[in-house]
Amino acid sequence: MAHAARVAVIVSDFEDGVARIGGRWDRSLAQLGRVGRGMADAGAAGSAADGSASAGMAAMIAGGAVAKPPAPAPVSTAVASGSLAGDGSVRPTGAGSFPQGDGGAQPNGFADWLAAAAGDLSPVLLARLASDWRLTGRPEQRPPQGDWRVWLLMGGRGSGKTRAGSHWVHDLATAPGARPGLRIALVAETLGDAREVMIDGVSGICRVATRHRPDFEVSRRRLVWPNGTIAQIFSSEDPESLRGPQFDYAWCDELGKWKHAQATFDMLQFALRLGADPRILVTTTPRPIPILKALAADPATVLRRIRTMDNANNLAPGFLKAMDGRYGGTRLGRQELDGEMIADREDALWNRDAIEALKLRDTGPLGRIVVAVDPPAGSGAESCCGIVVAGIDGRGRAVVLADCSVEGASPAGWAAAVVRAFRRFDADRVVVEINQGGDMVAAVLRGIDARLPITNVRASRGKWLRAEPVAALYEQGRVVHAGAFPALEDQMCDFGADGLSSGRSPDRLDALVWALTALMLEGGGEPRLRMV
Secondary structure (H helix, E strand, O other): OHHHHHHHHHHHHHHHOOHHHOOOHHHHHHHHHHHHHHHHHHOOHHHHHOOOHHHHHHHHHHOOOOOOOOOOOOOOHHHHHOEEOOOOOEEOOOOOOOOOOOOOOOOOOHHHHHHHHHHHOOHHHHHHHHOOHHHHOOHHHOOOOOOOOEEEEEEOOOOOHHHHHHHHHHHHHHOOOOOOOOEEEEEEOOHHHHHHHHHOOOOOHHHHOOOOOOEEEHHHOEEEOOOOOEEEEEEOOOHHHHOOOOEOEEEEEOHHHOOOHHHHHHHHHHHEOOOOOOEEEEEEOOOOOHHHHHHHHOOOEEEEEEOHHHHHHHOOOOHHHHHHHHHOOOHHHHHHOOOOOOOOOOOOOOOHHHHHOOEOOOOOOEEEEEEEEEOOOOOOOOOEEEEEEEEEEOOOOEEEEEEOOEEOOOHHHHHHHHHHHHHHOOOOEEEEEOOOOOOHHHHHHHHHOOOOOEEEEEOOOOHHHHHHHHHHHHHOOOEEEOOOOHHHHHHHHOEEOOEEOOOOOOHHHHHHHHHHHHHHHOOOOOOEEEEO
């Protein structure tokens, strides 16, 4: 009870604005954290379990938010039906939801706990907790630790990129001990984008700056903080405008769609010459352009990726369902929703546009179905057993039905996955490459199902030569995909004459080649088949 009483005093001091705790929110938060750790050390689990919101708050803050929140306290009507604004008023947003622009969803339970604890906390304190980025921001939205020059944050639409950038800039300008008069560059595709998104947008700097808000001097295109820090806006349409100014930090938004991306970014590098450690944050929806590829590969870059789904609590209820239904698994969806940079090799046998054009929603009745297996050479964490299912439709086309490949599995594990795929699709035969493992591969499979019909195949030519006739089937429109298979399609579009760019074995692609060879090219010479 002593710990809970101390929390109550700290909370009361904050709410009343009493100077005896320093009158600073940061100090209040730190004290709550220390008391919370004391509660954990003292084993004060009972206080949280019996509905003590103050005890739960201290424990939550002490750990930076815990994965399993305390047992819910009574939920106030106001918070259960809406969310609190900075002045304590209620905005309807749905039960337990605290809006954070485009990036405040906290998957570790803090927001849920905060809603549950609302009955014991004042509206002012609730609003303060709900708006504190240190508590509500997701870990991947916070600056990386360690030594880096570029923080590359690639994310889907509405994933929280802009909010992360706004808080980074505002925190640089207002952090305790920050050098007064910092100079920061804000670079967008256009000056209009810089103002409407980075500054005045729903997650822009002026919206997230609840304290020490900067003034926006429109005529001079700059933000000015009370301590003299200045952030100036620039456009990718005018790279030369970055000649002359100099900066400590820079935030580049949506670099993937800049008009003169390379020239603008180059000019910015020459301008980052102030302070002890100039740094850049790049927030963008990825596109496979040279500058983003180079940044991602640079050892001085820390790359983080965030998905639209990660921010589901702050998006329209039907948005994610609609987007997943229309774009899930497609190249566009992986880029615009999952924040993946999707690039094809120029010398690859396949390209994504062609594969996208060959996808079906309804396969119709199928004839012969095979499960092709490319067993791994080992059973380590990075090993992959390629397992692909394909069949023949009524028009004589091969239909790729599933990529059931498994990674890091033992022989018994991947053998069980093969049998599951065989039974799931009611397949006619299992085609197994035996270059790795010989007849032991069939023995492992029959150890799972003794009646499994198996055809062993042995490769006598290189992977490229075996894949070429299968790629020709795609060019002729004789192969279609029953859905999206991202990992398989990645290998297809990255497979050149020297293999995959990573140097790893294309296990999924090998299985695809064996499946389509068995269905469409059997009897053509390579590969040779023998019945077991």
